[in-house]
Amino acid sequence: MTGAWTAMQRVFEERDRQDFDEVRIAGLAELAARVRELSELVVLTRADQSEVAVVAREVELLTRRLAEAGRGIPPGAQVGEGGIVRQLGSPVTGALNPLAPPIEISVSPDGTARSEFTLGVLYEGPPGFVHGGVSAMVLDHLSGVAASANGTPGMTAGLDLRYRRPTPLGVPLSAEAKAVRVEGRKTFVESRILGPDGRVTAEATAVFVMPTR
Numbered sequence: 630m631t632g633a634w635t636a637m638q639r640v641f642e643e644r645d646r647q648d649f650d651e652v653r654i655a656g657l658a659e660l661a662a663r664v665r666e667l668s669e670l671v672v673l674t675r676a677d678q679s680e681v682a683v684v685a686r687e688v689e690l691l692t693r694r695l696a697e698a699g700r701g702i703p704p705g706a707q708v709g710e711g712g713i714v715r716q717l718g719s720p721v722t723g724a725l726n727p728l729a730p731p732i733e734i735s736v737s738p739d740g741t742a743r744s745e746f747t748l749g750v751l752y753e754g755p756p757g758f759v760h761g762g763v764s765a766m767v768l769d770h771l772s773g774v775a776a777s778a779n780g781t782p783g784m785t786a787g788l789d790l791r792y793r794r795p796t797p798l799g800v801p802l803s804a805e806a807k808a809v810r811v812e813g814r815k816t817f818v819e820s821r822i823l824g825p826d827g828r829v830t831a832e833a834t835a836v837f838v839m840p841t842r
């Protein structure tokens with residue numbers, strides 16, 4: 630293990646030492662889900678201006694209420710089926726992060742990381758379609774899980790994306806990633822997102838490098 634990697638592991642360990650039992654995690658996941666719904670309605674609401682102002686004030690009061698309990702450090706991780714590490718605050722998979730869709734990932738015995746998910750209006754790029762940066766985020770993360778599942782984790786050093794066709798919003802998508810080659814500290818991972826018709830919408834080749842410093 631190297632300096633930067635060891636430092637990151639230490640941060641993870643410190644976060645994992647926090648008292649986040651299953652009940653607390655479930656409670657915070659529920660709160661995150663409600664905030665996610667609220668966020669979507671902020672984009673979609675047809676409420677008039679005065680109602681919007683009242684709701685904004687109420688949300689401000691709720692935020693203050695949580696702030697009164699003080700700020701801690703982000704939550705740690707859960708180890709799920711197949712040893713998959715899921716950071717609870719991740720912007721991709723984190724059940725406790727309202728910005729995360731959040732997507733669920735499983736890893737099959739051959740090391741393929743897979744996910745099925747739907748991305749709503751909060752992730753829109755071109756009207757009716759997923760933002761390209763969001764697709765990149767999903768593929769980066771899924772590829773990282775595949776590299777870890779291969780026993781060769783690392784930091785994303787490169788992500789080469791090809792957007793084949795627009796990725797539709799609000800319909801079931803699937804994605805998969807698999808490590809295809811390891812060269813010293815480098816792990817190459819291929820990944821793709823498929824639309825509901827099974828056609829590839831975006832694909833990527835990522836290289837993960839285990840830091841030396």
Ligand SMILES: CCCCCCCC(=O)SCCNC(=O)CCNC(=O)[C@H](O)C(C)(C)COP(=O)(O)OP(=O)(O)OC[C@H]1O[C@@H](n2cnc3c(N)ncnc32)[C@H](O)[C@@H]1OP(=O)(O)O
Pocket residue numbers: 714769770771772773774777783784785786787788813814815836838839840841842
């Ligand atoms: C389970 C959780 C999943 C989470 C998934 C999400 C992952 C992330 O978001 S990680 C965050 C984004 N990435 C980063 O912040 C990384 C920032 N960069 C770094 O820390 C460093 O540049 C790092 C560690 C990638 C490489 O550093 P360092 O070890 O000094 O690299 P360096 O010595 O230049 O290169 C190592 C090798 O990789 C190769 N390499 C570097 N970049 C690339 C690239 N883009 N493509 C191909 N090869 C590359 C080099 O050519 C070199 O090859 P060789 O050993 O054959 O000469």
